[in-house]
Amino acid sequence: MSSPISSITVTWKTDPYAGEIPAHVYFSTSASQNDARPIALIFHAGGFVLGSSAMVPKTQISYLASRGFVVVVPEYRLCPQVTVLEGPVQDAKDVLQWCQESLPSILNEKNVQVDPKKVVAMGHSAGGMLALVTGLSPNPPQAIVDFYGCKYLADSSWSNPLPAFAQLPDPPKDFVEKVFQGPQAFTSPPMFVQGKPNLADPRCAWYLQQIKQGTAISSILPDADLERADPTSKFTKNFPPTYFLHGKADSFVKYELTVGAHEELRTLGVETELVVPEDLEHAFDLQPQVGDEVFEKYVVPALDFLARHV
Numbered sequence: 109m110s111s112p113i114s115s116i117t118v119t120w121k122t123d124p125y126a127g128e129i130p131a132h133v134y135f136s137t138s139a140s141q142n143d144a145r146p147i148a149l150i151f152h153a154g155g156f157v158l159g160s161s162a163m164v165p166k167t168q169i170s171y172l173a174s175r176g177f178v179v180v181v182p183e184y185r186l187c188p189q190v191t192v193l194e195g196p197v198q199d200a201k202d203v204l205q206w207c208q209e210s211l212p213s214i215l216n217e218k219n220v221q222v223d224p225k226k227v228v229a230m231g232h233s234a235g236g237m238l239a240l241v242t243g244l245s246p247n248p249p250q251a252i253v254d255f256y257g258c259k260y261l262a263d264s265s266w267s268n269p270l271p272a273f274a275q276l277p278d279p280p281k282d283f284v285e286k287v288f289q290g291p292q293a294f295t296s297p298p299m300f301v302q303g304k305p306n307l308a309d310p311r312c313a314w315y316l317q318q319i320k321q322g323t324a325i326s327s328i329l330p331d332a333d334l335e336r337a338d339p340t341s342k343f344t345k346n347f348p349p350t351y352f353l354h355g356k357a358d359s360f361v362k363y364e365l366t367v368g369a370h371e372e373l374r375t376l377g378v379e380t381e382l383v384v385p386e387d388l389e390h391a392f393d394l395q396p397q398v399g400d401e402v403f404e405k406y407v408v409p410a411l412d413f414l415a416r417h418v
Contacts, residue, residue: 111138111174118214120182120206121199125189126292131182131203132161133211135220136173146226146418147207148177149242149249151235153391155258156187156196156328157315160295164232167398168411175415178215178222180207183294184238187328188287188314193337200238204229204245226250226418230410233361233391234258240339240369243348251417253410256354256390260365261325261338269322272359276305276320279313286310340369349379351413353406355388381413 113134120131135145152163161181169179182203185195208224215222229249231239236257243252287310297309299316306312318324335341350373354366363384370382385392385406396402 111136113137113170113173116218120203120210123185123292126185126294129183129185129199129294131180131206133215134169134173134179134181135215136176142221143176144221144223144226145176145178146228146250147211147222147224148172148179148414149204149207149227149229149239150179150181151184151200151229151231151238152181153231153233153235153394154186154296154299155315155319155324156192156234157318158186158296158299158312162295163298163394165394165396167396167403168393168407171398171408171411172414175411177228177415177418178211178220180211186293186296186311189292191333191337192325192329193333196234196238197241197337200241201245204242204249205247208247223418228252228414228418230414231255231257232394237339240350243350244339244342248348250348251414252348252350253414254350254352254354254366254369255393255410256358256361256363256366257352258325258361259338259340259369261329261334263362263365265362265365266325267322270319270359273305273316273320276316277307279307279310279317284310284314284317287314340372343369343372343376343378345376345378347373347376347378349413349417351381351383351410353383353385353393353410355385355390355392357387358390360390383409 114137115134119128121129152159172179184199227249228251229239229242230253232255236254296311318327352366354363373380
């Protein structure tokens with residue numbers, strides 16, 4: 109874990125409404141420059157609406173880089189200015205292709221060699237679903253890790269208001285509708301500031317209102333597009349090896365959905381592993397540091413799964 113890490117930021121996509129969308133690329137400077145390294149693509153959390161690459165734990169990036177990976181953490185277009193299908197899902201497919209086709213020459217100029225045939229994908233929450241989306245690509249990753257990802261979007265749980273947010277005040281309509289104004293967003297402030305809901309930001313206030321109402325998915329994905337956007341509707345026997353990690357105490361995403369995905373892949377004959385810690389909440393891995401029990405007991409085995417498949 110102590111190997112020095114270097115990073116570069118490059119534009120991976122240019123969108124007429126968002127402008128230049130960056131990806132942050134990390135790699136160990138102590139690895140041999142002659143060895144072609146595998147690529148680990150990581151998608152951040154945020155319900156497809158919030159967040160940025162800054163949410164991906166540096167401990168996880170550093171661990172993978174120390175295992176020889178070039179780690180790519182892209183920004184992607186955020187809802188509700190686009191739907192899940194038009195924005196995050198399309199960007200997940202496109203950035204995988206960019207890693208395979210464009211990144212090698214970019215890194216070659218930095219004297220870093222990568223093997224475009226050795227790509228793995230992982231993500232947290234909404235990013236977990238995006239990692240699964242890449243598994244349906246013509247040239248899918250070698251392996252996928254899904255940390256408490258969104259899935260089975262037609263499940264009734266996605267239309268249930270979350271009791272924890274019932275007491276939140278309703279923000280003024282003209283305030284939250286500012287989320288639809290301005291350039292297409294690909295980063296946003298966090299949903300919580302100092303442990304409290306970030307109601308001072310229109311985007312955060314809008315999304316918190318959707319969670320409160322039970323419309324967190326329906327407000328950003330029309331019913332007609334549910335199946336097209338949801339990777340669990342397209343699992344086949346050719347899906348990449350997949351590792352699922354989901355705490356049973358998750359109050360945002362039902363862990364049973366992840367159990368169902370694991371069982372479905374296993375029935376199809378796909379290599380899959382499932383770990384469901386008894387008492388861990390949503391986003392349990394975003395704070396733990398190297399040496400912490402949660403990191404060593406749950407995060408490291410998931411990351412090692414990726415390393416074993418390249």
